[in-house]
Amino acid sequence: MPDGSVKKPSRIQRRNRSAILDAALNVFSRHGYRGATLDQIASEAGLSKPNILYYFDGKEDIHVTLLSQLMETWLDPLVEMNPDGDPVEEILDYVQRKLAMAKELPRESRLFAGEILQGAPRIEPELKNSLKPLFDEKCALISAWIAQDRLPPLDPRHLIFSIWATTQHYADFESQVSLLLFEGEDPYANASAHLDAMFRKLLTR
Amino acid sequence: MPDGSVKKPSRIQRRNRSAILDAALNVFSRHGYRGATLDQIASEAGLSKPNILYYFDGKEDIHVTLLSQLMETWLDPLVEMNPDGDPVEEILDYVQRKLAMAKELPRESRLFAGEILQGAPRIEPELKNSLKPLFDEKCALISAWIAQDRLPPLDPRHLIFSIWATTQHYADFESQVSLLLFEGEDPYANASAHLDAMFRKLLTR
DNA sequence: TCGTGGATTTACCAAATGGTAAAAATTTCT
DNA sequence: AGAAATTTTTACCATTTGGTAAATCCACGA
Numbered sequence: 018m019p020d021g022s023v024k025k026p027s028r029i030q031r032r033n034r035s036a037i038l039d040a041a042l043n044v045f046s047r048h049g050y051r052g053a054t055l056d057q058i059a060s061e062a063g064l065s066k067p068n069i070l071y072y073f074d075g076k077e078d079i080h081v082t083l084l085s086q087l088m089e090t091w092l093d094p095l096v097e098m099n100p101d102g103d104p105v106e107e108i109l110d111y112v113q114r115k116l117a118m119a120k121e122l123p124r125e126s127r128l129f130a131g132e133i134l135q136g137a138p139r140i141e142p143e144l145k146n147s148l149k150p151l152f153d154e155k156c157a158l159i160s161a162w163i164a165q166d167r168l169p170p171l172d173p174r175h176l177i178f179s180i181w182a183t184t185q186h187y188a189d190f191e192s193q194v195s196l197l198l199f200e201g202e203d204p205y206a207n208a209s210a211h212l213d214a215m216f217r218k219l220l221t222r
Numbered sequence: 223m224p225d226g227s228v229k230k231p232s233r234i235q236r237r238n239r240s241a242i243l244d245a246a247l248n249v250f251s252r253h254g255y256r257g258a259t260l261d262q263i264a265s266e267a268g269l270s271k272p273n274i275l276y277y278f279d280g281k282e283d284i285h286v287t288l289l290s291q292l293m294e295t296w297l298d299p300l301v302e303m304n305p306d307g308d309p310v311e312e313i314l315d316y317v318q319r320k321l322a323m324a325k326e327l328p329r330e331s332r333l334f335a336g337e338i339l340q341g342a343p344r345i346e347p348e349l350k351n352s353l354k355p356l357f358d359e360k361c362a363l364i365s366a367w368i369a370q371d372r373l374p375p376l377d378p379r380h381l382i383f384s385i386w387a388t389t390q391h392y393a394d395f396e397s398q399v400s401l402l403l404f405e406g407e408d409p410y411a412n413a414s415a416h417l418d419a420m421f422r423k424l425l426t427r
Numbered sequence: 428t429c430g431t432g433g434a435t436t437t438a439c440c441a442a443a444t445g446g447t448a449a450a451a452a453t454t455t456c457t
Numbered sequence: 458a459g460a461a462a463t464t465t466t467t468a469c470c471a472t473t474t475g476g477t478a479a480a481t482c483c484a485c486g487a
Binding site: 047048049050051052127130131133134135136137141144145148149152171172174175176178179181182183185186187189190192193194196197198207208210211212214215218219 | 252254255256257332335336339340341342346349350353357376377379381384386387388390391392394395397398399401402403412415416417419420423424
């Protein structure tokens with residue numbers, strides 16, 4: 018069995034597991050957990066359904082694996098917020114990193130959004146263990162900056178929520194955004210300028 | 223047959239149809255379209271499955287009915303934005319109406335978010351017919367205000383996206399928000415102050 | 428080259444699910 | 458009350474879906 022043992026995975030194992038995860042990311046992000054079928058994932062990965070179940074314990078295992086892997090990438094832009102930098106620029110850079118992430122990894126954004134939307138039934142532990150401590154740490158950092166008068170007084174938690182909401186919106190609500198904007202236009206270029214201006218105004222003076 | 227004819231619906235029809243729609247709203251908003259089952263909806267509505275199919279043509283019919291009814295309510299806060307009012311106060315009031323909506327109708331917000339997340343497969347026509355014209359109209363209004371120097375220059379479209387994103391976030395990502403905030407705290411009270419301050423700063427000077 | 432263990436396919440299955448037909452029950456109208 | 462129309466239940470059905478058992482295939486090291 019590929020899982021459970023301590024053996025290092027073979028070439029074939031690495032190739033197939035990542036093919037499955039990539040296919041699953043497509044399917045889960047488009048149709049949600051229940052809307053995705055193993056047959057769809059299998060066909061998109063170019064493998065048979067039983068072959069997929071040779072590599073993963075089941076549908077839920079694939080989904081959880083995907084979410085766990087995603088979590089690290091997802092948190093990275095926030096991790097990079099540097100306590101020693103300039104507060105305004107650090108936060109504005111964070112906004113841009115988060116927006117770039119929505120642009121480059123929209124499938125991941127939608128996978129995550131779908132899971133949270135349904136009450137985070139499969140990722141809650143991960144949220145408590147990874148997201149919460151990081152969130153608290155960065156809220157404390159921003160509070161410290163405010164106490165030093167390097168930022169205007171505001172609620173760090175709702176600031177972060179606003180950053181998350183505005184950046185992820187472009188990936189999660191892409192179908193609505195592209196319907197409302199001119200065709201052929203790149204939403205992200207304008208969003209980048211808009212969000213920079215908005216949060217800059219919020220964070221200065 | 224209850225549908226298709228022109229007869230006015232009976233007491234029983236109104237009661238049962240609305241019981242079904244309320245139950246369906248619970249189930250669809252919690253589990254998404256594919257994750258919801260007719261049996262769940264039936265049991266939550268206190269009716270049998272075939273009885274539900276007596277009132278609606280099928281699962282999709284229930285879902286579309288729900289989304290169509292929702293659309294009107296959903297658009298209402300934006301409709302109320304008054305061209306003759308003060309630009310800043312009109313937009314700030316809109317933010318508060320939208321936030322109140324997320325607080326009062328979180329199920330509806332999540333139903334809508336789930337549909338958009340999956341590419342709006344069943345509500346796209348409605349978006350084109352109802353949302354798009356209203357969006358364009360209000361964008362033109364804000365542009366006019368800017369041209370009259372009553373608002374600072376900004377992209378009306380992305381302003382509206384930011385309002386949608388930040389307000390709906392509290393309903394759509396409720397499980398994440400409540401996990402990150404202190405227990406027992408009301409997120410909406412603080413969100414209201416935060417968003418008012420943020421958008422006020424953006425819109426003044 | 429041949430055996431061995433990992434990889435893949437074939438052939439299934441049980442449960443869940445959306446939906447239907449028709450009988451039975453109930454309400455409504457005269 | 459009794460006929461007619463509406464509403465609800467009972468008994469199904471076909472398909473989909475997650476998952477399994479076992480046979481077969483195949484890569485690779487000795």
